[in-house]
Structures are given as C-alpha cells and as structure tokens.
Amino acid sequence: xxxxxxxxxxxxxxxxxxxxxxxxxxxxxAERVRxxxxxxxxxxxxxxxxxxxxxxxxxKHSKTLLRTLPTTxxxxxxxxxxxxxxxxxxxxxxxxxxxxxxxxPSAVEPYQGAATGVGGILRxxxxxxxxxxxxxxxxFFGPPEAESTRRIxxxxxxxxxFYGNCVGIPDVGGHVSFAPGYADNPLVNAMCVGLxxxxxxxxxxxxxxxxxxxxxxxxTGRDGIAxxxxxxxxxxxxxxxxxxxxxxxxxxxxxKLLLEATLELVALDAVEAMGDLGAAGLTCASSExxxxxxxxxxxxxxxxPRRATGMSPYEVMLSESQERMLxxxxxxxxxxxxxxxxxxxxxxxxxxxxxxxxxxxxxxGAEVVASLPPKALAxxxxxYDVREWAKEQDRxxxxxxxxxxxxxxDTTHKIGLELLQLLGTPDVASRAILYRTxxxxxxxxxxxxxxxxAAVMRIKGRSDGIAVALDAQPRVAALDPFTGAAAAVAxxxxxxxxxxxxxxxxxxxxxxxxxxxxxxxxxxERTIAGISxxxxxxxxxxxxGNVSLYNATHGRDIWPxxxxxxxxxxxxxxxxxxARTGEPGDLVLLAGxxxxxxxxxxYAGLRGQGEGTVRIDLALEARLQRFVRAAHARGAIRAxxxxxxxxxxxxxxxLAIRDRIGMKVTLPxxxxxxxxxxxxxxxxxxxxxxxxxxxELLVRAIATEHDVPLWTLGAIGGDILEIAPVLGxxxxxxxxxxxxxxxxxxxxxx
Amino acid sequence: xxxxxxxxxxxxxSETDFAHALELVGAQADxxxxxxxxxxxxxxxxxxxGFTYGDYxxxxxxxxxxxxxxxLRRADREGMPILGSCNGFQIxxxxxxxxxxxxxxxxxxxxxDWVHMRVESDRTPFTGxxxxxxLRMPIAHGEGCWVADDxxxxxxxxxxxxxxxxxxxxxxxxxxxxxxxxxxxxAGLANENGNVVGLMPHPERCSEELLGGTDGRRVLxxxxxxxxxxxVSASVQ
Numbered sequence: 001x002x003x004x005x006x007x008x009x010x011x012x013x014x015x016x017x018x019x020x021x022x023x024x025x026x027x028x029x030a031e032r033v034r035x036x037x038x039x040x041x042x043x044x045x046x047x048x049x050x051x052x053x054x055x056x057x058x059x060k061h062s063k064t065l066l067r068t069l070p071t072t073x074x075x076x077x078x079x080x081x082x083x084x085x086x087x088x089x090x091x092x093x094x095x096x097x098x099x100x101x102x103x104x105p106s107a108v109e110p111y112q113g114a115a116t117g118v119g120g121i122l123r124x125x126x127x128x129x130x131x132x133x134x135x136x137x138x139x140f141f142g143p144p145e146a147e148s149t150r151r152i153x154x155x156x157x158x159x160x161x162f163y164g165n166c167v168g169i170p171d172v173g174g175h176v177s178f179a180p181g182y183a184d185n186p187l188v189n190a191m192c193v194g195l196x197x198x199x200x201x202x203x204x205x206x207x208x209x210x211x212x213x214x215x216x217x218x219x220t221g222r223d224g225i226a227x228x229x230x231x232x233x234x235x236x237x238x239x240x241x242x243x244x245x246x247x248x249x250x251x252x253x254x255x256k257l258l259l260e261a262t263l264e265l266v267a268l269d270a271v272e273a274m275g276d277l278g279a280a281g282l283t284c285a286s287s288e289x290x291x292x293x294x295x296x297x298x299x300x301x302x303x304x305p306r307r308a309t310g311m312s313p314y315e316v317m318l319s320e321s322q323e324r325m326l327x328x329x330x331x332x333x334x335x336x337x338x339x340x341x342x343x344x345x346x347x348x349x350x351x352x353x354x355x356x357x358x359x360x361x362x363x364x365g366a367e368v369v370a371s372l373p374p375k376a377l378a379x380x381x382x383x384y385d386v387r388e389w390a391k392e393q394d395r396x397x398x399x400x401x402x403x404x405x406x407x408x409x410d411t412t413h414k415i416g417l418e419l420l421q422l423l424g425t426p427d428v429a430s431r432a433i434l435y436r437t438x439x440x441x442x443x444x445x446x447x448x449x450x451x452x453x454a455a456v457m458r459i460k461g462r463s464d465g466i467a468v469a470l471d472a473q474p475r476v477a478a479l480d481p482f483t484g485a486a487a488a489v490a491x492x493x494x495x496x497x498x499x500x501x502x503x504x505x506x507x508x509x510x511x512x513x514x515x516x517x518x519x520x521x522x523x524x525e526r527t528i529a530g531i532s533x534x535x536x537x538x539x540x541x542x543x544x545g546n547v548s549l550y551n552a553t554h555g556r557d558i559w560p561x562x563x564x565x566x567x568x569x570x571x572x573x574x575x576x577x578x579a580r581t582g583e584p585g586d587l588v589l590l591a592g593x594x595x596x597x598x599x600x601x602x603y604a605g606l607r608g609q610g611e612g613t614v615r616i617d618l619a620l621e622a623r624l625q626r627f628v629r630a631a632h633a634r635g636a637i638r639a640x641x642x643x644x645x646x647x648x649x650x651x652x653x654x655l656a657i658r659d660r661i662g663m664k665v666t667l668p669x670x671x672x673x674x675x676x677x678x679x680x681x682x683x684x685x686x687x688x689x690x691x692x693x694x695x696e697l698l699v700r701a702i703a704t705e706h707d708v709p710l711w712t713l714g715a716i717g718g719d720i721l722e723i724a725p726v727l728g729x730x731x732x733x734x735x736x737x738x739x740x741x742x743x744x745x746x747x748x749x750x
Numbered sequence: 751x752x753x754x755x756x757x758x759x760x761x762x763x764s765e766t767d768f769a770h771a772l773e774l775v776g777a778q779a780d781x782x783x784x785x786x787x788x789x790x791x792x793x794x795x796x797x798x799x800g801f802t803y804g805d806y807x808x809x810x811x812x813x814x815x816x817x818x819x820x821x822l823r824r825a826d827r828e829g830m831p832i833l834g835s836c837n838g839f840q841i842x843x844x845x846x847x848x849x850x851x852x853x854x855x856x857x858x859x860x861x862x863d864w865v866h867m868r869v870e871s872d873r874t875p876f877t878g879x880x881x882x883x884x885l886r887m888p889i890a891h892g893e894g895c896w897v898a899d900d901x902x903x904x905x906x907x908x909x910x911x912x913x914x915x916x917x918x919x920x921x922x923x924x925x926x927x928x929x930x931x932x933x934x935x936x937a938g939l940a941n942e943n944g945n946v947v948g949l950m951p952h953p954e955r956c957s958e959e960l961l962g963g964t965d966g967r968r969v970l971x972x973x974x975x976x977x978x979x980x981x982v983s984a985s986v987q
Binding site for chain 1: 783860888
C-alpha cells in the first residue's frame with residue numbers, strides 16, 4: 001500500500017504541516033509516531049496524530065493518575081472508556097451519565113461555546129443508545145461586577161438556554177461560582193443523564209468487518225478545524241480572537257433530529273456500533289470505533305457531504321462541525337438506516353466500510369491519502385507521569401487564621417445584616433434568574449428541579465427514581481486541592497442524601513491549569529487523590545469523566561476545580577425528601593460536624609480573607625450519609641438541607657425561605673468556636689434536618705447507632721428567623737435578599 | 751374511550767408528555783407523524799410544544815406549511831376539538847386557525863416558570879365547567895407574547911374567545927402576573943366556534959401531584975367529559 005507523500009505542492013492534500021510541531025506534537029512525540037509507523041507520516045497523517053495525541057483527546061498528562069480512581073462496584077454497568085459510564089438501576093434499566101468541559105471554546109465565544117458543550121454531552125449519551133433525560137451545568141465565572149464577566153454570563157447562559165430548550169432536555173440543576181480565578185478563563189461544564197434498557201446499550205467497540213459506515217447529521221464545514229489540539233490543549237493567550245474560527249456553531253434542531261433518528265435505529269436494532277463526532281471530528285470517531293472494535297476502516301473523504309467547497313482531506317478529517325454521528329449499520333440493514341435518516345430529513349451517506357485489517361485508510365477517490373493503525377492514533381499516545389515534577393509552591397504559613405482575623409468574638413449586633421448580605425452574595429443568592437431561562441420540566445419527569453440540594457427525576461412506568469447533583473468546592477481547592485476535590489465528592493453525594501437518595505456513582509470533570517508546571521502537576525495529582533479517597537470512603541465509584549487542562553490565562557492557572565456529578569437512586573420516588581421547610585412545631589437539628597471555620601468561607605471571601613486550614617473527615621461524612629438515609633428509611637425526615645456556602649446561618653435561612661416559614665433556634669455550643677464562626681463558618685459533613693417532635697427519640701437513637709453527633713437547634717414556626725441570641729430577621733427580608741442578590745450583582749434589573 | 755391524535759413534527763418535544771397525560775385521564779393517545787397524519791377517526795387533536803424546524807424562521811412558521819396544516823383545517827371545518835399548547839399555539843396562529851400572532855417575550859428571554867391564569871370561557875371542549883377557576887401551570891417559551899390589531903382584540907373579547915388570562919394567585923390580571931408581555935394578559939384563546947383552543951402554558955406538565963400540580967389534568971378531563979356532554983359530538987367519526 002503506497003500513501004501519497006503530501007509534501008508541499010501536492011494538490012490533493014493541501015499540506016498544512018511541514019513540521020509535526022505545527023500539528024501540536026513535541027519532538028519526542030514525533031519520534032514516537034515515526035517509530036510506530038516505521039516511516040515518515042505525510043502532512044495529513046501528522047495532523048491526525050496531532051489531534052488524537054492532543055491533551056484533550058489523549059489525556060497524556062492525566063491518564064496514569066486516572067487509573068488510580070476506583071471504577072468498580074456492584075451497581076456499575078459500564079466504567080470509564082466509552083462515551084459515558086452507566087449504573088444499573090435494576091430490572092434491566094441502566095442510567096448513563098457523564099460530565100464534560102467546554103471551557104476554552106466558551107472563553108473565546110461564550111454563546112456558541114456553551115451551546116455546543118450541551119450538544120456534545122447530549123451526543124455522548126445518545127451515541128450509547130440512551131435517551132437523555134436531564135442536563136446539569138457547572139459554571140465558574142469571574143467577579144460579577146466586571147463587564148467582561150457579565151458578557152460571558154449572558155453568552156454562556158444564553159447558549160445553554162438556546163441549545164437545551166430547543167432539543168427539549170430539561171436543565172435540572174448544577175453549580176455556579178464567581179471568583180477572580182476564573183476572570184479570563186470561565187469554566188463551562190455540562191453533565192447529561194440518560195436512560196437505556198441494557199439490551200439497547202450501544203458501543204463503539206462492536207463494529208465488524210464488511211459493515212457499512214455512515215456519516216449522518218450536519219454537513220462537514222470548516223468550523224472548528226482541529227479545535228481539540230489547537231484550542232483545548234494549550235493556554236489561551238492574547239491572540240484568542242484569532243482562534244474564534246476554531247469554535248463550532250451549534251444547530252440544536254439538527255441535534256434533535258439526530259437524537260430521534262439514532263434512538264429509532266437502536267430500537268430497530270439496525271446499528272452495530274456508533275460513535276459521536278466531537279473533538280478531532282471524523283479522525284477521532286473513526287479511529288476510536290476501529291481501535292475499540294479491533295478492526296480497520298476505509299473512508300473516502302470525497303463522499304463526505306460538505307458545507308464548503310474546496311475542502312482538503314485534512315479539513316474534512318479534522319473538522320469539528322457539530323451534530324454529526326458515525327453509524328455502522330448491521331449487514332443487510334442499510335436500507336432501514338437510510339430510510340430512518342430520510343424520514344428525519346437528515347443527510348446521511350455511506351462514507352466507507354469496516355475492514356478486517358487494523359488500518360484506518362483514508363482515500364480521496366482512488367488515491368490513498370492516509371493509512372494509519374487506529375490503535376496508534378487512539379491508544380498509543382505517550383503518557384506523562386506528572387508526579388515526576390509535581391511540586392507544591394511554598395505559600396508560607398498564614399501568621400494567623402482567618403477565624404482570628406475577622407472574628408472579634410464579642411460584637412454581634414450586626415450579625416443580622418451580615419446574614420442578609422451573605423444571602424445576597426453571588427455565590428449564595430438564588431440562581432433563578434439564570435435557570436428560569438432553561439426549560440426545567442420538558443419530558444414531564446422533573447420531580448424536583450433547580451434550586452434544591454439535588455434534582456429528582458421520576459422514571460415513567462417504574463416506582464423508583466433518580467437523584468442528580470453537580471457540585472464543586474473551588475474556594476477550598478484553592479487552599480488545598482486534595483480537600484477541595486474530596487469535599488466536592490462529599491457534597492455531591494451528601495446532596496443526593498438530602499433528597500432521600502442512595503448515591504450510586506459519580507462522574508468527574510477536572511478543570512486545572514498547566515500540568516507541565518510543577519504547581520499544576522501537583523494540583524492535578526492532589527485533585528485525583530482527593531477524589532479517589534472520597535470515593536473509597538463513600539463507596540461511590542467513578543464511571544466517567546473528563547479532564548480539561550491548560551486553563552490559565554497569561555500564565556496564571558485557574559483554581560484547581562473538580563466538578564463532581566453524582567447520581568443516586570430513590571427506591572420509591574414518591575418518598576423523596578421534598579424541598580420543604582417543615583410544619584410549625586417541627587424540630588430543627590444539625591447532624592454531623594460542627595467543626596467549621598471561616599477559612600475558604602464565603603463570609604471571609606467577602607472580606608478579602610480566607611487563608612487557613614481546611615479539613616475533611618471522610619469517615620464521619622460516610623457515617624453522616626448512612627445515618628440520614630437510615631432515618632429517612634424510617635420515615636423520620638421531614639426536610640433536609642446541606643450546610644454549604646454561607647455556613648449554618650445561610651442553611652437555616654434557605655430552609656426558611658423554601659416555604660416562607662420562620663424558626664426559633666440556638667446555635668450549638670462548641671468549645672473554641674466563636675458565635676460568628678459557628679454561624680458563617682463552613683466545613684463539610686453538616687446537614688440541617690427537620691423532623692417531627694415525636695420522632696426525636698428515634699432519630700437520636702439512629703444517630704447514636706451511626707456514631708453521628710446531633711444537636712437540636714430549635715423549632716419551626718412564625719415568620720421570623722430567630723437565631724438566639726444574635727439575630728431575628730423577618731423571613732420576607734431573607735427571601736428578598738436571596739432572590740435579588742444575583743441580579744443586583746450582575747447589574748440587571750430584576 | 752376518547753381517541754386523541756397528538757401531532758409530531760420535526761422538533762416537537764411535548765408529544766410523549768401529552769400522550770402520557772392523556773392516558774392518565776383515560777384517553778387513548780396516538781402520536782401521528784405530521785407528513786402523513788390522518789385525523790379521521792379521532793375525537794380530538796393536540797398540537798404539542800417544541801421547536802418545530804428549530805423555530806429558526808419564526809416560531810411555527812415552517813410547520814404551518816406541512817401537510818398536517820391542511821389536515822388540521824379540514825378537521826376544524828368538521829368541528830373537531832383541537833388544542834395547541836406552546837409551539838402548538840404558535841402553529842395554530844400561523845395556520846390561521848386562531849387569530850393574532852405570538853412574538854418574542856417582552857423581557858427578551860426564554861422563560862420557564864409556574865404561572866397562574868384565570869379561565870375566562872367555558873364554551874370550549876377544554877374548559878367545560880372551569881369558568882372562573884384560577885389554574886396554576888408551567889410555561890416554557892421565548893415567543894409567547896400574543897399580539898393582534900385592536901379590531902381583532904376587540905372582536906375576540908366581545909365574542910368571548912379569550913379562554914385563559916394570566917393573573918396572580920388570587921385571579922387579578924396585572925403587569926406583574928403577565929410573564930411575557932402578552933396583550934391583555936392573554937394566555938390562551940379560542941376560534942369563533944370554540945373548538946380550536948391555543949395556550950402558551952403546558953397542561954401536560956401539571957397532570958400529576960408528583961410533578962407539582964394537577965391543574966393541567968383538569969383541562970384534559972374537561973375534554974374527556976365534553977364527549978359525554980355532547981361538546982365533542984361534532985367531531986369526525
């Protein structure tokens with residue numbers, strides 16, 4: 001087999017790369033390519049290796065560490081490696097889910113970047129044969145008062161709204177942070193959850209020689225050429241605007257057609273394997289399907305429908321045009337495949353076939369323009385063990401802790417105002433002005449939508465349901481990436497417990513800086529170690545995920561940010577814990593840890609402080625979650641709420657806001673913890689519970705059995721939140737502060 | 751058993767939601783593909799919500815030239831009860847089965863929320879016995895602001911064609927209770943005969959206690975009840 005050498009001047013290939021460096025490969029990586037092939041690749045082949053061996057596609061700096069994550073468990077139906085992972089809900093139904101980043105595209109073009117981020121994660125789910133039932137978002141922006149942040153918020157939220165609403169998948173929750181660390185490099189993480197009968201689960205690993213390969217959906221254009229290697233695998237610099245052509249443009253209507261056609265093909269059992277076209281486009285989809293299936297593939301780029309004229313094979317193979325899917329038909333079912341495409345008014349054409357020889361042969365008519373082993377592209381990228389150069393930057397020890405600096409301990413007269421200020425602060429205030437632009441209910445399965453600890457989805461025809469949460473702890477991670485990542489896993493699973501669910505598994509999106517620098521390498525290592533430790537302690541495996549590195553602008557890394565999506569099961573969805581306040585007379589309790597601190601707290605952040613030490617007791621977290629689940633199983637929990645941003649004071653206020661009912665409580669007395677620290681201090685492993693008075697003995701007994709500390713704080717009632725003896729604030733004032741805070745911070749009229 | 755046809759266009763996403771809700775009130779729901787939809791033999795038709803053809807041109811504009819549009823016109827001539835919700839309301843206006851047009855929300859963005867509305871007329875197969883009731887339902891739209899010229903507005907008000915009006919929880923129509931700037935707080939209206947009704951809110955999303963409300967179910971139950979009271983008698987048999 002001879003491959004046309006595409007040196008400068010060859011007409012068919014329009015060479016783009018004279019040097020592998022221009023394809024994004026280092027000299028040693030280029031040597032590795034030459035050694036694998038035993039020859040010098042041509043320009044197209046360099047481009048394909050550059051994209052497939054990019055950080056975004058090959059996880060070069062994270063793969064070694066990701067292998068240390070726990071990925072197995074009784075409920076795991078499919079671990080990492082496919083488009084998404086899956087857990088078994090029982091009776092043959094699987095829940096498929098994954099979280100993914102679209103950070104760099106969103107930094108360059110917020111609206112399209114966020115929109116196509118939603119599109120990409122939806123395709124990951126339906127490429128497996130699953131119907132998407134919910135989307136969640138993890139969004140991290142710079143300071144809300146900055147005009148640049150406001151522009152990015154408008155763009156990102158607008159893009160999510162545009163795409164998700166049109167396709168018709170409800171957006172049911174997520175996480176939003178505002179911090180200086182994300183000023184120029186916002187993070188846009190999208191999670192999708194889908195359902196599929198086990199028999200309908202589709203894979204990239206099941207293509208067989210002789211089968212026809214179809215490309216269906218959008219025509220291929222010049223948008224997003226090599227976005228994976230170009231945009232997502234390097235730091236953004238001052239020339240970002242020049243990278244705008246590397247951002248794809250979304251067409252959610254086409255995505256909806258693709259979704260319905262794909263699922264119809266699955267229902268007809270007419271497809272053998274599927275792969276979605278995301279980063280590295282056709283190169284990635286074809287090489288991954290071939291590599292995973294231990295086969296080869298022959299593709300004729302001339303048969304690929306195009307949006308632009310004069311596109312070179314390089315452009316066709318590396319285009320990241322959205323809303324495309326690679327479909328391998330079952331032999332003899334080609335007519336069914338074509339009929340379904342036609343009925344959904346989709347452009348789907350056969351572009352090649354699966355071959356037995358493990359070779360990805362790209363043709364342009366009669367001419368072979370590239371011929372590469374799929375596994376060399378998909379599996380043989382080098383792995384770098386960042387531990388070899390990881391090193392924590394010496395920050396020095398803070399002279400005094402944040403608690404001492406900003407907690408005089410005696411003046412409490414302004415505490416009521418401080419609580420209102422905290423409720424209205426961007427990290428705490430209601431996100432309704434953002435999520436009310438997302439359809440939260442389409443599909444009629446949303447039992448609990450955005451604004452609660454976790455979303456709850458029913459499953460039509462079944463009595464069980466699922467709970468989903470997406471959380472992150474950026475401020476904690478900025479101080480200590482290990483604790484931040486572990487706390488994010490703890491929070492996401494704790495939030496599931498707060499709606500009455502049993503956590504089953506998580507998906508993780510790791511957003512970090514430059515792993516080639518010692519500090520970035522150290523953050524990556526500690527982040528993965530933190531997730532691993534929390535997963536072990538809480539017995540939740542990781543079934544899917546995504547790593548986004550090089551999140552830094554002008555040489556400054558973002559805060560190490562692990563966004564954790566958690567999925568749980570509620571045996572009887574009608575018995576979830578509702579987002580209620582409770583009935584007058586009900587008791588308010590705090591369960592878990594009272595060891596809170598102002599270090600890394602929202603309260604300290606408002607005052608430009610936050611240094612100190614943050615800790616997590618994962619064994620206590622596990623006991624706390626088991627205790628609340630056990631108490632709920634006995635029917636004893638009327639309401640529950642995680643103590644999160646803003647500490648116990650905000651948790652109590654948010655509880656009161658739910659049904660606009662007040663309460664009268666006193667703070668737990670813990671030696672060495674000042675009143676203000678107890679009220680606004682943050683720390684993991686705290687849940688506020690509301691129970692009937694008659695259940696107090698029972699709940700105490702269950703807490704003792706699980707060795708979980710429990711404080712009775714007071715009782716529900718009235719229209720004032722009274723935290724004796726430091727504050728008494730009308731619930732209506734709490735409602736207003738919480739409702740109006742984000743709009744005010746973003747400079748919008750409400 | 752009441753047989754209801756639920757139309758499906760490319761980009762429709764409420765068809766299965768409606769089918770599920772209709773089954774809850776004991777109706778038989780068949781989802782029909784727009785290109786070859788045959789409404790003969792059905793007691794009623796639903797044009798559900800979604801983004802037909804992406805709403806890229808104008809909400810409902812492309813669906814209005816589908817073969818289904820002719821079939822809906824024919825069914826209307828025979829008096830079939832037809833309900834359009836959200837994008838379905840937009841399509842019925844584009845087809846000309848309902849007066850006026852739906853334009854971009856006045857606040858300029860998509861809005862998904864719960865709203866209240868007062869039932870203004872019970873002379874439709876979807877609101878029998880509900881006149882004066884305050885219903886709470888979800889909305890989810892970017893182009894739900896109903897507009898018409900003054901003469902059309904005066905005519906439909908006089909004829910009693912306004913079926914639903916956005917109000918507060920106590921039934922007062924105000925600026926604050928209008929989620930999209932719709933003219934005269936109109937959330938839904940009927941044609942002159944009363945057999946065709948369009949509304950922006952989603953009855954299918956509030957037909958179960960588990961989902962936060964059952965007022966939508968009352969609209970669907972009114973349809974099943976109307977059959978026994980003869981309001982559906984004009985339908986195609």
